[in-house]
Amino acid sequence: MRAVRVRLAPYLLSLPGWFWLGLFFLVPIIAVLSVSLQTGNPDTGYNLTWHFSEFGTVLSNYNGELVRSFLYGAISTLAAFVIAYPMAYWIAFHGGRHKSTYLFIILLPFFVSFVIRTLSWQFLLSDNGIVLGTLKNIGVLPQSTHVLSTPFAVIAGLTYNALPYMVLPLYVAIEKIDRRVVRAAGDLYASGAQAFARVILPLSSAGIFAGFLLVFVTNTGDYVNASILGGPGTTMVGNVIQNSYLSNQDYPTASALSSILMVLLLFVIWLYARVFGTEAVEEAVV
Amino acid sequence: MRVSYAVREEELQETSTPADVSLRNVVKMFGDTVAVDDITLEIPRGEFFSLLGPSGCGKTTTLGMIGGFETPTSGTILLGDTDVSRVPAYKRDVNTVFQSYALFPHLDIFGNIAFGLRRKRMAKDDIARRVAEALRLVDLPGYERRKVAELSGGQQQRIALARALVNEPRVLLLDEPLGALDLKLRKQMQTELKRIQQDVGITFLYVTHDQEEAMAMSDRLAVMNAGKVEQCGSPREVYEHPATRFVASFLGASNLIDGRVASGAGAALAEVVLSGGERVRVPGERIAQGQSEVSVGIRPEKLHLDPVEEPAREGHNAITGQVTFGTYLGVSNQYVVRGPGDTDLVVYVQNLGLRAPGIGDTVRLSWLPEHTFVV
Numbered sequence: 001m002r003a004v005r006v007r008l009a010p011y012l013l014s015l016p017g018w019f020w021l022g023l024f025f026l027v028p029i030i031a032v033l034s035v036s037l038q039t040g041n042p043d044t045g046y047n048l049t050w051h052f053s054e055f056g057t058v059l060s061n062y063n064g065e066l067v068r069s070f071l072y073g074a075i076s077t078l079a080a081f082v083i084a085y086p087m088a089y090w091i092a093f094h095g096g097r098h099k100s101t102y103l104f105i106i107l108l109p110f111f112v113s114f115v116i117r118t119l120s121w122q123f124l125l126s127d128n129g130i131v132l133g134t135l136k137n138i139g140v141l142p143q144s145t146h147v148l149s150t151p152f153a154v155i156a157g158l159t160y161n162a163l164p165y166m167v168l169p170l171y172v173a174i175e176k177i178d179r180r181v182v183r184a185a186g187d188l189y190a191s192g193a194q195a196f197a198r199v200i201l202p203l204s205s206a207g208i209f210a211g212f213l214l215v216f217v218t219n220t221g222d223y224v225n226a227s228i229l230g231g232p233g234t235t236m237v238g239n240v241i242q243n244s245y246l247s248n249q250d251y252p253t254a255s256a257l258s259s260i261l262m263v264l265l266l267f268v269i270w271l272y273a274r275v276f277g278t279e280a281v282e283e284a285v286v
Numbered sequence: 287m288r289v290s291y292a293v294r295e296e297e298l299q300e301t302s303t304p305a306d307v308s309l310r311n312v313v314k315m316f317g318d319t320v321a322v323d324d325i326t327l328e329i330p331r332g333e334f335f336s337l338l339g340p341s342g343c344g345k346t347t348t349l350g351m352i353g354g355f356e357t358p359t360s361g362t363i364l365l366g367d368t369d370v371s372r373v374p375a376y377k378r379d380v381n382t383v384f385q386s387y388a389l390f391p392h393l394d395i396f397g398n399i400a401f402g403l404r405r406k407r408m409a410k411d412d413i414a415r416r417v418a419e420a421l422r423l424v425d426l427p428g429y430e431r432r433k434v435a436e437l438s439g440g441q442q443q444r445i446a447l448a449r450a451l452v453n454e455p456r457v458l459l460l461d462e463p464l465g466a467l468d469l470k471l472r473k474q475m476q477t478e479l480k481r482i483q484q485d486v487g488i489t490f491l492y493v494t495h496d497q498e499e500a501m502a503m504s505d506r507l508a509v510m511n512a513g514k515v516e517q518c519g520s521p522r523e524v525y526e527h528p529a530t531r532f533v534a535s536f537l538g539a540s541n542l543i544d545g546r547v548a549s550g551a552g553a554a555l556a557e558v559v560l561s562g563g564e565r566v567r568v569p570g571e572r573i574a575q576g577q578s579e580v581s582v583g584i585r586p587e588k589l590h591l592d593p594v595e596e597p598a599r600e601g602h603n604a605i606t607g608q609v610t611f612g613t614y615l616g617v618s619n620q621y622v623v624r625g626p627g628d629t630d631l632v633v634y635v636q637n638l639g640l641r642a643p644g645i646g647d648t649v650r651l652s653w654l655p656e657h658t659f660v661v
Contacts, residue, residue: 178386180386184382185390186375186376188449191376198401203392
């Protein structure tokens, strides 16, 4: 009797977790999928009619936004990686006693609300704001320069907001690298650049994988940066979903787009995991 | 031996450079601390040379400077005829076996051993052949596709050795490579290392704090203390004739008795009056001209312990003392005898089954003059 209880204990202990997941993850997903198959209008209500053609309609209406989302997501993820890697590397290898202080400084702006932070970027990048205004006044930039409402502004915002999610996993991975192994590479005729490419970079692959995953998924589905820093030409799929749902109350369109976004993201991640090997995925998850 | 190493041995005969590694007045400072204090050493080609000393004596820093991981504050390091004092590690014809092995965890055994050859842009077929050869040399043939984490500590140690040796460096540096192994495996690897070194004929520079290990493997060794080389010579020279008090006590056990030179410095046999008044003879060459206050040293295994009633041994130095302590060790008995000037002397007596002296017995300790050293 006791032996059975002991054997069952792990399963019983994990039950609340499964219940939570079932309630707040599985149910909404099923709801979203079912809503995407409904027809109707905000006045008369919606009914489940297994209307699969909604997917075709949103795909043809919003393929531009979908492509743009993945493009912005990919570019901002790469940019965040290029900026974050040297920071994480420097803190891990040269931060000395103050490693946690440097990490805290990187996290500090994130104690401010996401929306406020992005709004302050709007203020910074406005046509006559601190940055552009000053540069225009001293004649470095022509008076006609715009940054807001351009893809550059949206991608810059996405990149900025993603930085800590890139720095932290990279830092954890780089910090774990045995410095003596790097020294061994130097002993075996590897120059600094070769030691980096052949030893440090592969040994931080788990962090690279985790950072890419976190940032790419978040940024591809983002709508805040595009709505605050972007313009009519930079609408992302997140903005369409938000508008359909909250403004137009067109629930089937919003749900269908959400489902498509989710499936596409899962596909990209699957592809990515295939290329980088399952080991990295496991390491990233652990 | 394997073809490539055989070629190297022929080279060895043709060229007659005086030394593979030369250190000239090398100093290394860390801030205000002197880690290595004016070291000059010459290590001839093909020698198994050890740097022996306690932790913090500067031996690992010295190795690091030869490997290129540290830059000397002053002085010159030569590999052959080339001054490499300021040459970065990756451009030096030197490889290291690290204490922690430092194998690359993301590469398999082949990738680890081939790492250096690949950086040298060697042809693929040659790399495969050389890796297989190196694995045979360290007795792990066919291990190419294993992963580092699958191997035991002893096997990882061999891979670290193969990874360095496969490059056929001018000098192989070994930084306490056996430190992490258990005693039995360590003894086995000592013999193995010596065999491999004789096989490949590469100069080995070995760093250790274990005097037994250094004695067992080295052609010559340098005993270091506080950043300086205290003595350099063959294990026999250094053990039998320690030059300083530090060497005498660090390398094996020593009995040291204070005394004053009475006569004959420079003669065949000199006479020293011990603090208890006894006169002993020591080889005159071991006393410098004008030296008067000295310590006379005898190794515990060189002492004979006899009852005072027995006649004195001819031609031997002799002192008397009281047994204060005895320990049975199986292969031998170890006694502590209170000798001249209340100095405690340690004596090893081989267990031949003779009657053992008791605590408090007065005994005579005698030894041959040539077994005496002076520091």
